[in-house]
Amino acid sequence: MHDVAVVILNWNGAHLLEQYLPSVIQFSGDARIVVADNASTDNSIRILKEHFPEVDIIRNEENGGFAKGYNDALEKIGSKYYVLLNSDVKVTENWLTPLLSVMQETGVAACQPKIKSLRNPDSFEHAGASGGFLDKNYFPFCRGRIFSKVEADTGQYDHAREVFWASGAAMMIEAEVYHEVGGMDEDFFAHMEEIDMCWRIKQLGYRIMVEPLSVVYHLGGATLEYTSPRKIYLNFRNSLEMIVKNHEGSLFPKMFNRLCHDGLAGTMFLLKAQFGQFWAVFRAHMYMYRNIRKMLKKRRALQLKRTKMNYVGIYRGNIVWNAYIKRVKKFSDLNQRLFR
Numbered sequence: 001m002h003d004v005a006v007v008i009l010n011w012n013g014a015h016l017l018e019q020y021l022p023s024v025i026q027f028s029g030d031a032r033i034v035v036a037d038n039a040s041t042d043n044s045i046r047i048l049k050e051h052f053p054e055v056d057i058i059r060n061e062e063n064g065g066f067a068k069g070y071n072d073a074l075e076k077i078g079s080k081y082y083v084l085l086n087s088d089v090k091v092t093e094n095w096l097t098p099l100l101s102v103m104q105e106t107g108v109a110a111c112q113p114k115i116k117s118l119r120n121p122d123s124f125e126h127a128g129a130s131g132g133f134l135d136k137n138y139f140p141f142c143r144g145r146i147f148s149k150v151e152a153d154t155g156q157y158d159h160a161r162e163v164f165w166a167s168g169a170a171m172m173i174e175a176e177v178y179h180e181v182g183g184m185d186e187d188f189f190a191h192m193e194e195i196d197m198c199w200r201i202k203q204l205g206y207r208i209m210v211e212p213l214s215v216v217y218h219l220g221g222a223t224l225e226y227t228s229p230r231k232i233y234l235n236f237r238n239s240l241e242m243i244v245k246n247h248e249g250s251l252f253p254k255m256f257n258r259l260c261h262d263g264l265a266g267t268m269f270l271l272k273a274q275f276g277q278f279w280a281v282f283r284a285h286m287y288m289y290r291n292i293r294k295m296l297k298k299r300r301a302l303q304l305k306r307t308k309m310n311y312v313g314i315y316r317g318n319i320v321w322n323a324y325i326k327r328v329k330k331f332s333d334l335n336q337r338l339f340r
Contacts, residue, residue: 004031004096004172005079008087009069011038014047016087016219021052023090031083031096032056036073038063065189066168074183079175084194086127086169088219090118098213099172102160109206110173110198112166113214116153123152125218128167130157131210132195133339135319137258138243140165140195142331143210146319149329156332158212164313166208168194170216177201185241185298191231192238199246205308229276236262236284244288244295245302248309259285261320311340 006028010017017035024033035048036058048057058073074082081103083096095113102111112132117125124130129144129151141147143157166173171194181200184193198208240258247254266281288295317338322328 002030002032003080004028004083004100005034005077005081006031006083006085006096007034007036007070007073007077008085009036009038009066009073010040010044010087011063011069012040012042012044013087014040014042014044017044017047018051020088020090020219021055023092024085025052025054027091027093027095029096032077032079034058034073034077036060036069038065038069064186067184067188067190067193068186071183071186074175074178077175082173082175082178084168084171084173085216086218088118089115089170090217090219091170092215092217095214095216096172098211102209102211103172103174105207105209107205107207108209109177109201110166110171111209111211112163112171113216114153114157114210114212115167115170116215116217117150118217118219121217123150125169125220126150127169127218127220130212131161131163132165132167132198133313133315134164134195134199135315135317137254137261137318137320138239138247139261139319140192140239141315141319144331146323146329146331149323151330160209160211160213162207162312163210164202164208165195165198166210169218169220177204177206180204185245187241187294188238189234191234192242196238196242196245199242200302202310202313203246203302203306205310207310208313227277229280232277233280233284236265236281237287240284240288241291241295244292245298248306251299314340316340 034056038060039062048055058076060069060072099111112128114130115125115128117123124144126145129142131143134140144151184197266278269278315338
């Protein structure tokens with residue numbers, strides 16, 4: 001595994017490094033382990049130097065968020081494969097070997113392990129579960145997680161499968177492909193940036209996989225709680241930009257449909273007196289209107305680079321309708337014939 005670099009992005013997460021870095025060191029063989037520090041102001045650097053001398057440290061000049069933090073750090077790492085790993089992930093024995101094996105398959109550019117919950121080890125974790133998909137309106141969901149409904153892991157999704165996106169919580173990616181697509185979009189700052197990057201990878205015809213023989217446990221919500229207005233703002237804002245950039249064909253009908261869905265979500269927040277969450281959705285839309293020219297410029301640039309789109313992992317149904325009207329709670333209960 002000399003060609004593999006496990007890269008953990010850290011910002012003021014000394015307590016997380018102390019708790020979860022030991023498992024990465026123990027179970028990652030001879031892979032290079034790197035902590036990319038986003039200008040932390042806590043004692044992260046001291047703890048790394050004193051307690052984890054075998055770990056390499058890259059010190060970013062600023063906290064530019066998840067996307068810029070990784071982009072800056074990975075420019076300085078010469079490995080063939082990067083593993084992007086959240087600082088609140090506990091890995092298991094032999095976790096890298098199955099991922100590396102999948103990466104040898106023809107056309108595979110990235111993959112993820114099965115991601116389970118540290119808080120509830122019998123269940124999948126929200127951020128990635130057993131592989132990511134998009135529905136026809138580009139709402140993300142996973143094998144094992146539809147919106148906030150997380151399934152128990154009973155081995156029902158233990159087969160490797162091509163997906164649309166791999167989770168940034170634990171993703172192995174070929175370094176050459178990462179740089180070929182320009183890494184992650186730094187305007188996203190945090191959240192959805194790995195889905196956007198995977199979409200751009202798919203536009204070049206590459207495959208993205210999940211390999212459940214590899215298992216990790218993710219704490220989740222270590223930086224922002226899932227219901228945080230800040231997190232909701234970033235998710236809604238970045239989702240809109242992702243669609244503007246990457247959707248093929250006529251953009252206005254797709255965006256009008258999505259804006260209506262978002263308006264419904266905002267109304268539900270308002271009816272529940274969740275005013276912070278409502279304001280987050282409103283601000284996300286205002287951001288899009290202010291920055292639409294910049295987004296369209298990115299769209300035009302991507303259209304020039306697109307070669308052969310790989311649609312595998314797109315669900316041609318409406319996941320919102322399935323989840324909230326039909327009350328579907330399990331990925332396996334979706335109409336599998338609607339998956340491309």
